[in-house]
Amino acid sequence: MPPAEPVAAVPSDAALIAAWQGGDEQAAAELVRRHARALARFLGASGSGGRGDADVDDLVQETFIRAFRAIGQFRGQCRFRTWLMTIGGNVLKDAYRKARRTRVVPLAEELRDTEGDPHEHAVAGEMEARLAAGLERLPRMQRDVFLLRAQQGLEYEEIAAALGTTPGAARVHFHHAVKRLKEQLA
Amino acid sequence: MNDHELEKLAQRLGARAAERLDVEATAQAVIERLRAERAAGARIGLWLPRQWLRIAAALVIVVGGGAVALRIMHTPSPTVASAPADLDGLSTDQLRQVLDGVEQSDAHVVVSVQDVSLDDLNTVELRALLESLEG
Numbered sequence: 116m117p118p119a120e121p122v123a124a125v126p127s128d129a130a131l132i133a134a135w136q137g138g139d140e141q142a143a144a145e146l147v148r149r150h151a152r153a154l155a156r157f158l159g160a161s162g163s164g165g166r167g168d169a170d171v172d173d174l175v176q177e178t179f180i181r182a183f184r185a186i187g188q189f190r191g192q193c194r195f196r197t198w199l200m201t202i203g204g205n206v207l208k209d210a211y212r213k214a215r216r217t218r219v220v221p222l223a224e225e226l227r228d229t230e231g232d233p234h235e236h237a238v239a240g241e242m243e244a245r246l247a248a249g250l251e252r253l254p255r256m257q258r259d260v261f262l263l264r265a266q267q268g269l270e271y272e273e274i275a276a277a278l279g280t281t282p283g284a285a286r287v288h289f290h291h292a293v294k295r296l297k298e299q300l301a
Numbered sequence: 302m303n304d305h306e307l308e309k310l311a312q313r314l315g316a317r318a319a320e321r322l323d324v325e326a327t328a329q330a331v332i333e334r335l336r337a338e339r340a341a342g343a344r345i346g347l348w349l350p351r352q353w354l355r356i357a358a359a360l361v362i363v364v365g366g367g368a369v370a371l372r373i374m375h376t377p378s379p380t381v382a383s384a385p386a387d388l389d390g391l392s393t394d395q396l397r398q399v400l401d402g403v404e405q406s407d408a409h410v411v412v413s414v415q416d417v418s419l420d421d422l423n424t425v426e427l428r429a430l431l432e433s434l435e436g
Contacts, residue, residue, distance in 0.1 A: 140332050143331065144329070145328075147328035147332075151324045151327050155315065155318045155319040158315065160311065175322060176334070180335065180338075183335055184338075246314055265307065266311045293307060301302070
């Protein structure tokens with residue numbers, strides 16, 4: 116029986132963070148590769164600063180930059196990905212503020228999307244658009260809790276640790292968010 | 302819509318943005334920016350000590366020079382007209398006039414109103430100024 120090949124160890128987020136703090140750029144790049152899509156989903160769902168999907172790339176980049184600048188403040192109170200999303204929430208807030216000042220009018224989704232049947236896209240995206248609009252109207256805490264729970268599948272304990280609240284309060288925020296979103300989608 | 306349907310919908314939200322994201326390009330862009338920030342930080346770190354030294358040296362020169370200049374400007378200039386160098390050629394009356402002049406100069410503090418404000422004068426100086434104005 117041939118000897119089993121050694122399994123390449125996948126470094127943990129904590130190990131990559133420590134390596135980055137020691138000056139290893141590839142560790143930072145690996146963290147981006149590992150979490151960028153989940154972050155893009157979170158930011159895209161949150162409305163990407165009122166400017167549409169086209170700017171999600173910029174928001175993702177900005178979130179990582181801020182996260183790496185403040186990496187010393189990450190003490191493992193929650194997962195790195197969850198911490199990233201809370202930073203993403205702050206980046207979004209700033210983007211909303213800028214968007215209000217610059218008044219960029221986003222193209223309608225069906226006009227921007229060049230792939231597939233535009234009509235199909237429009238119908239399929241209608242509910243998503245209404246949900247996205249509903250999310251934008253929610254208070255930030257409710258929106259973040261809802262997305263971290265419903266979209267990212269996190270436990271209330273993890274959400275509470277990331278957002279600096281209690282699991283009970285996070286649960287209440289989630290239920291308020293669900294109630295308001297249902298009213299808006301009805 | 303029930304809770305489950307709402308969660309499914311939420312999970313689809315942002316999926317298109319995530320699919321479109323060029324992860325590798327994002328990683329490279331982030332690294333480039335971090336590298337640029339570190340380089341800028343290092344440049345500032347090198348620049349600051351040298352510049353601070355120059356600024357400190359310039360301050361010492363300006364403040365020190367200013368203090369010396371002020372001291373020179375405020376040194377009281379002699380108010381007594383010097384006596385003629387050669388007194389041998391003077392008559393008795395002329396010598397008396399010179400002596401009177403010296404005595405008067407000693408008795409009066411000469412204050413120029415243009416040089417100082419009244420606030421800068423003490424009681425003696427104010428009195429001397431009043432006397433000089435009265436003639």
